[in-house]
Amino acid sequence: MVVGDALLDRDVTGTVSRLCPDAPVPVLDETTATDRPGGAGLAALLAAAHDDDVALVTALADDAGGARLAELLTAVGVEVYPVRLPGATAEKIRLRAGGQTLLRLDRGGEPQLPGEPPEAVRELLGRARAILVSDYGRGLLRQPTLRAALADASAPVVWDPHPRGPAAVPGTRLTTPNLDELRRLTGDAGGGPTLAAATRAAHELRRRWRAGAVAVTMGPGGAVLCQAGGTPVVLPPSSVPDRVEDTCGAGDRFAATAALALGDGAPVAEAVRAAVEAASAYVAAGGAAGLHRPPEQATAPDTVRTAEELAAAVRAGGGTVVATGGCFDILHAGHLATLQAARRLGDCLIVCLNSDRSVRGLKGPDRPVNPADDRARLLAALDCVDAVVVFDEPTPHQVLARLRPDVWVKGGDYGDVELPEAELVHRWGGRVVTVPYLAGRSTTGTISAARQRGLHLVEGVV
Template structure:
């Protein structure tokens, strides 16, 4: 059962270095590129990155990890100071350092050095884990998770445990709420033929049963994530909300961190995976672990908005980051293919999508007696579950003009065959430099036509002998 305690991240911290440069010639003594260095950046990796991502949501985070007396360990301490609380195990040796040399669109080479042995567990660690609202194990196979394995097994009995495995690490403890291997890791652990979704689903279910885990999610990169359970023939595929092009380094750490934050807030596995997929896509699109905003400043940044977050806080945070706020509105009484297509297209226009939805009284005035068919609370829940929707906010008027004046989106989207400039919202949007656009709507799809068709079918069934 979750409580008010912190999210506890347990695992191996690394120091990640990115040496960026420009290549425009080969070396005279060998056919290898010469990199003229333009930037040399160091940041926490592994469990350190996961803890930083989790803390960025506003969650209270404690990181239990092994650090030494070397320069790399000191660099990690300084980078995490003011972001997370550190509980240190001694490290006999040096912290692992992974250096990527990047030029153009990707890395040229990676250089690994360092490593050490994890020492004894400090006496305060059991109390830290006992008070956790959730536990994330970022296991990079370097000894921290193994040193705490009995304590982690106890923690799984009272708090959700998210386990991010590694080929060099051990299996998750029994009862882990969610295990997060990527497709390659799952294939190595459960060999089989092909990379079809059915094969990923088989691997996930087999691993969940082998590990006695509540669920296993196989992350599939730009295809999303596949949530599986032991012996379950019906996995849930969560697609990415939009194509995210960028540096994928650290996306797995981000996914596991955001899933753990969701569990700490009381989410179910399905909800946690949806939030993690959306957050990981945004993370990659922003530049991944090398995004300077991730490490800029001290302390916690503004919390990342969950699905169905407060629309106004979401709009402020997106605008503060230089993004585009998109909004659309309607009744959404019976969600159908026309709605879904419109929302998907609207989300691709900007960096977030706020859906303004008519209240029950507003809808009844517009559509007449017998409406709504679906009450407002259910309509909000259904809309918020869509991967394209970032926030939902209801309004009481016939048109959301007051709401739009407070929200001030950059783009207002309507579906239909009328002129954007003829819409009453267009003049309002112009006051703050916003734009009204019309997107094509699927012909023959409407709530009214669906309701009429259902009524005719029901009447025909009653007349049938």
């Protein structure tokens, strides 16, 4: 469930080629006008993109704006539970050109306290799997009956606050202010380094509101998670887009993802990590401006997505493609030495990684110790590794035939023994080389040593 102030957003897009003759302001020649749900409505829309059972409790006036907002939400599968709103439905109109907002016009007047929520709302809150409170300072979250129902709910509550809104209900699992909102909510002027200031203010807000945790969103810096009695957890995004077109809705994407994850039983830190990645991807795809854009036109980070694409790009630029392979079950200093030496032989390094099934076939039923996803993630995090591709066969021959590296590297002292991949690599003119391997470092040796230490400990206890 999403509970909060929904707005009707309209993006008016056009071109600017002249200034107004009676004032030094640009003239926007309108080309398109797009209506979409805003505020809590946008949070519900984003949640519905990842869950087919989303309900929204919001205040709607009996006017054209309220009817249009309900129509847009229902069309994407959101079940709307309206609470009567005196006055007019809030609207935000953005005038945009060249990917930039020139002006925002707000309609709807001052916030007003809505009427009583219907009994169906209170019943639904009692059986929700997760609840996202999306406060946009329009008054819904001050409604006493609704607040009481939120406080009594057994589902995890994520509270996305607004400086003009009320405090979260006690027992809220997670609240998600951005840094500016946090400062305004606590009155903390933010002295000192940003991380220290965010941590200090987050703990203050958590104590005041008796919330389980506070995740402070920091834009491209990701988020800082503060929980009771613990060291703050910093969760940066895995990538930051070079160009940011529109950040509107990033906080909604963050909060909705965290609520869905908590509803599925994820720990708070894991829910926040998923929220950071989802918000980062949302901004990279154009933010709110990208919601109605055809997928093939979506703005995305300028990155190579597959090992094959990387090899083709490097080769097209006249570079040298280097590849190596192995199980890399327990990453150790010997692996690192091999990978660093291999990377120095060309312009990119692709690691061909044995899948779990492939490792079991080579090493036995007790291996691998770490699953392929974890092994690939560790390898990809190394500066000397440009891409990782997992293969399921006993040998890397098939993946090598696709990549066609200029240099195939193996670690260790093979002497005069020709590597089994040599014949294949030579077919396209590639070279096969070995690089020095640090003596005494091996996964098998590491596992054996760990078992021996465990045995000695058990014998000592006996």
